[in-house]
Amino acid sequence: MVGIAATPSKPNVLRLRPAAAVLAAISLLALGVWKQRDAFLSPSLAPLRYGQPIEPTTLRDGTVSVTLGSGRWDVILIDVSGNGLQLSSYLQFLLDSGRYVRSAINPILLVQNDTAGPVRDERRRRVSLPVVPIEAHESEFIRHGFLFDDERVVFINPQRRVAFVASFARPNDLRLLFEKFIPRTQSAVELRSAPLAAGDEMPKISLKPLNAPTAAHAGGPATWVVFGGKCSACVLSSYTQRFASHENALLQQANVSGTAVYLVFSSLLSTLDLQRRLKELHVRSTAFIAGGPIGGVEGDYSREPLSDSDVVVITTNAQNRVVHVDSFEAYLSAMGRQR
């Protein structure tokens, strides 16, 4: 008789392992699908494009509640780490200019990496339009087809279609887009301010110091080097460098004639970028950023330079009257001839 001895059964490790692996894989896949659910549910995954229909989407962030696709002209700017400050400041200026039907516009500033610091402080100081951090609403954006990709400027028309989308814009472009799309409150005729000329009174400019917290314009004869905002990259690269390379000679000449030298930058430029640049170039002259349009140098509304040059040098006398106005190039070559 052959008996079968019962032995305690051991779990078949080899048979269980594949099952566990399959289970783990399914779980991981399910987790992945769940995490990407917005993408799967989204009807369109392409980046925003011209003519695309927009589903109204309301974002709530603290006390702010804004709707994209509001049925008005949505003007959406995206600021990544403060590099859109110049444009958002100009949007604020356009909104405050009173030239456009305010109720027709729904401005929104979406901000990426909105961390506490000088950038956020300056943004709060300059703009009062609704500011919404992107990260907190990323899931909602994807679900509703707002794939901004690297698009930083978006106009959505009252028919809820993308009317314009671009990865970059300058203030002048925003002005052109407003003129093209947004209804105006008054006649479209733009009065062009007159450029400063010798004998004019130096206009009052609201100035904020850039490189010396307590610096102030002391009055009396002065040489003003005014940098326009038409090309911020040019100011930050070549124009400031050119100034720095001639600063010693310029200060020497000013010292001989008993005048002070002041640098004034257009309010369209970024305070932080300018401060960084002036420090980098070891600029010693007192520098300011304008608080608004620089009368007689840039257009009141368009901010276009009123002369051919984007950088002008103005000398004023003790009575605060303009003695000379020159382009930077002309001033330097005249200075070279004198030397």
Place this chain on the structure above:
Amino acid sequence: MKAQTLLVLLSFVFVTVFAAEVPEYRADLLPVAPIDGAGLVRKVVFSRSQPSAYFLLDRETHAVHLVQPGGTRLIGGIGNAPGELYYPFDLAVGDGDRLYIKDGGNRRIQILGENGHFLGEFPDLPKSEGMGVDNRGDIFIGQPATGHLISVYDRTGKKLAAFGELLSPAALYPQLKAHETAYQTAINRVRIAVDDEDNVWVAFIHAPIVRKYDRSGRLLTQQTLRLPGISQLTAAVLQAPPPPRYISQNFDGIQITMVIREIVFDRKARQPLLLLGDDSIVCLSRDGVPERIIRPDLHGALLETLAVDNEGTIFTSKFLSAQLLRVVVSEPGKEVRR
């Protein structure tokens, strides 16, 4: 590859040591009647069919101004729609005054009729620089990121061919040996002009080199410019920050000084012209050899564009300006020495 590197290095040494004598002439810049509403001139191309009419590409108003004796007409304008432009960067004019526009901000190449009506578009991918069009309407664009210097497209955007060997960055600038990949595309950025026989002239923006290809892509000639002052210019190419007396560009994430800013073809004299980074204008022979240098009196300004009308008159414009200038050689017969 090693032999090619050696050849380029040797030619650089040759250029430095044996800079050839090329006659030089001074020139005045005379303003042309201002164009109402123009912002910043990016490029000017003369009409092929209407004498003295020209197309002015304006990156400030995002439009092309068609300037005719009877008045100016605006083509384009800011926007994404067909026929609209956003940061147009380059312009070529083909047969029947068809406009081929690199619509940079909209990342496309647009084709418009002489009246501005929309004829077609195709994506500008990978991002191109330099554009020319031949008599058949085939479009030659600089796309080094594809592995070839030039890509050829038809009007529908169908890619027909690609040609042109890329330069090795380290062969031109030995300090780039460790950064070959990073600089590969940037160093191979070009400007393009197509001549009356449909040969394609290619000028490297960041190297003093000009090539001539036939329309099938066969290399006919390559010239390294041997001119006084060219070594200062090439020495400035990788200088950081770029010297303010030259124009630099950041097209591929790297700020590099331009050695050649523009190449155009003079249909009357049947020769190509270059605008160099030191603001001199160089007339080349049909083999690409420098024959004449024109040095305009600039008064501290920088030049950005170069154009030639059907009568062979040269035009230019200053950097960041709306003003077109006529180049008038002061004493055409009198050669000057620097």
